[in-house]
Amino acid sequence: MTDTFLANSAVINDFRNKTPGSARLHAAASDVLPSGIAHDSRMLSPYPIYVDRAAGPYKWDVDGNEYVDYFGGHGALLLGHSHPAIVAAVQAQVASGTHYGSCHALEVRWAELIRRLMPAAENVRFTSSGTEASLLALRLARAHTGKSKVIRYIGHFHGWHDHVAAGANSHFDGSAPIGTLAASSDNMQFLSADSLEPTLRALDANDDIAAVILEPGGASWGQVPLPAGFLTGLRAATAARGVVLIFDEVVTGFRLSTGGAQTRDGVAPDLTVLGKIVAGGLPGGAVAGKRAILEQLDFARMKAMGREKVAHQGTFNANPLAAAAAVAMLEEVATGEPNARADHAGHRLRTGMNQVLKEERAAWAVYGEASMFHIFTNPRRIALDPMDFDACSLGFAGLKGAKDAATANKLRLAMLVAGVDIMGAPGGLISAAHDDPAIDRTIDGFRRAVRMLKTEGDIPA
Numbered sequence: 418m419t420d421t422f423l424a425n426s427a428v429i430n431d432f433r434n435k436t437p438g439s440a441r442l443h444a445a446a447s448d449v450l451p452s453g454i455a456h457d458s459r460m461l462s463p464y465p466i467y468v469d470r471a472a473g474p475y476k477w478d479v480d481g482n483e484y485v486d487y488f489g490g491h492g493a494l495l496l497g498h499s500h501p502a503i504v505a506a507v508q509a510q511v512a513s514g515t516h517y518g519s520c521h522a523l524e525v526r527w528a529e530l531i532r533r534l535m536p537a538a539e540n541v542r543f544t545s546s547g548t549e550a551s552l553l554a555l556r557l558a559r560a561h562t563g564k565s566k567v568i569r570y571i572g573h574f575h576g577w578h579d580h581v582a583a584g585a586n587s588h589f590d591g592s593a594p595i596g597t598l599a600a601s602s603d604n605m606q607f608l609s610a611d612s613l614e615p616t617l618r619a620l621d622a623n624d625d626i627a628a629v630i631l632e633p634g635g636a637s638w639g640q641v642p643l644p645a646g647f648l649t650g651l652r653a654a655t656a657a658r659g660v661v662l663i664f665d666e667v668v669t670g671f672r673l674s675t676g677g678a679q680t681r682d683g684v685a686p687d688l689t690v691l692g693k694i695v696a697g698g699l700p701g702g703a704v705a706g707k708r709a710i711l712e713q714l715d716f717a718r719m720k721a722m723g724r725e726k727v728a729h730q731g732t733f734n735a736n737p738l739a740a741a742a743a744v745a746m747l748e749e750v751a752t753g754e755p756n757a758r759a760d761h762a763g764h765r766l767r768t769g770m771n772q773v774l775k776e777e778r779a780a781w782a783v784y785g786e787a788s789m790f791h792i793f794t795n796p797r798r799i800a801l802d803p804m805d806f807d808a809c810s811l812g813f814a815g816l817k818g819a820k821d822a823a824t825a826n827k828l829r830l831a832m833l834v835a836g837v838d839i840m841g842a843p844g845g846l847i848s849a850a851h852d853d854p855a856i857d858r859t860i861d862g863f864r865r866a867v868r869m870l871k872t873e874g875d876i877p878a
């Protein structure tokens with residue numbers, strides 16, 4: 418962010434005045450942590466808030482300011498912060514041991530719950546993060562097919578490992594990001610998901626394709642929605658050619674519906690990449706899917722078949738603390754109530770924010786599905802009605818590809834000044850704990866933020 422952007426802004430002055438403790442911590446952090454942060458998406462200029470407590474839909478910074486939270490643990494906290502069932506499960510487990518280095522009953526229960534919620538999950542293998550799960554899914558697909566290339570979609574995010582480093586947030590041409598091997602990116606074929614045609618052509622043109630991987634809710638959990646019929650068509654086309662179809666449901670899993678995008682849309686992938694909610698808000702992930710693919714991890718089966726086993730380790734795989742939290746989380750999800758509550762809150766929030774935009778005559782729009790929302794800040798200043806916005810018609814180039822980082826940063830600051838913490842895309846993830854008062858406060862906060870940005874000329878009328 419440029420100094421010009423930061424200068425002479427009442428929003429930034431208000432933010433600084435409200436958060437002196439965060440400023441002090443950030444100064445210390447910057448000496449020991451690059452940019453003073455631990456995850457690229459926590460970057461905020463002039464500095465991020467430092468939080469020391471959270472409960473339900475709220476969190477509090479070191480200066481005692483209260484915020485309605487829409488980071489939601491990067492999407493992991495479907496039940497909100499410190500849900501009593503999860504706190505109790507983790508407290509009980511921590512006293513019984515944090516790491517046995519052995520098999521345990523909770524990991525069995527955890528896998529069974531995943532299978533119950535996602536019937537395509539015939540077998541499950543736990544990992545320590547969504548990134549690890551995406552890496553393992555690609556390895557399994559290549560081993561299963563004996564092929565090397567993978568079709569990916571521009572703007573779809575699958576973690577930060579080398580094979581998927583290009584094309585999610587930068588390097589949309591598929592070139593290798595600095596520090597990664599060109600060979601990793603060369604084995605990816607980058608396509609647009611604005612229609613299925615390029616995929617069908619690519620599948621016909623190349624018989625060395627092991628897998629297609631995508632976010633089944635659209636790039637960045639629906640920031641770029643998929644066209645109607647995309648998943649069904651893709652399922653049919655991959656099945657016909659023996660190509661492994663991988664759904665990355667790290668965000669959408671147990672959120673878009675209790676069984677993720679696959680249950681909602683009735684399309685069963687071969688493999689599913691899971692993270693976030695699957696581990697109950699603690700670190701963890703999983704690959705779930707067809708037994709015939711997962712069994713490549715099975716010592717006896719591979720020996721009997723005379724095949725090399727796929728190797729997979731990981732010190733914290735199915736860690737008992739994460740397993741305890743995950744079982745508590747998925748048992749709640751299985752009741753259907755958290756999703757119903759979070760979806761209701763999402764609908765109220767999107768409608769209320771669009772009403773604000775309409776009333777304030779701001780040509781932005783808020784969209785999204787279930788318990789997710791995205792704020793379209795209209796960088797190309799197209800004419801639009803917030804109450805009747807069709808994100809799908811803009812495709813990648815008009816949505817994620819046209820992102821205006823400076824406006825998103827300023828909006829985040831204005832929302833923090835107004836008592837709301839949103840993510841940088843900009844948008845956020847809603848929990849079952851976001852009750853009516855929290856949603857009302859957010860809508861009021863959004864109105865304040867919109868007015869601040871209008872005053873500073875950042876919002877087109």
Ligand SMILES: Cc1ncc(COP(=O)(O)O)c(C=O)c1O
Pocket residue numbers: 491546547548549551574575576577632665666667668692693702
């Ligand atoms: C769709 C998707 N896939 C994979 C990942 C990587 O998960 P993790 O951050 O647990 O490594 C993320 C993380 O945000 C994600 O959103």
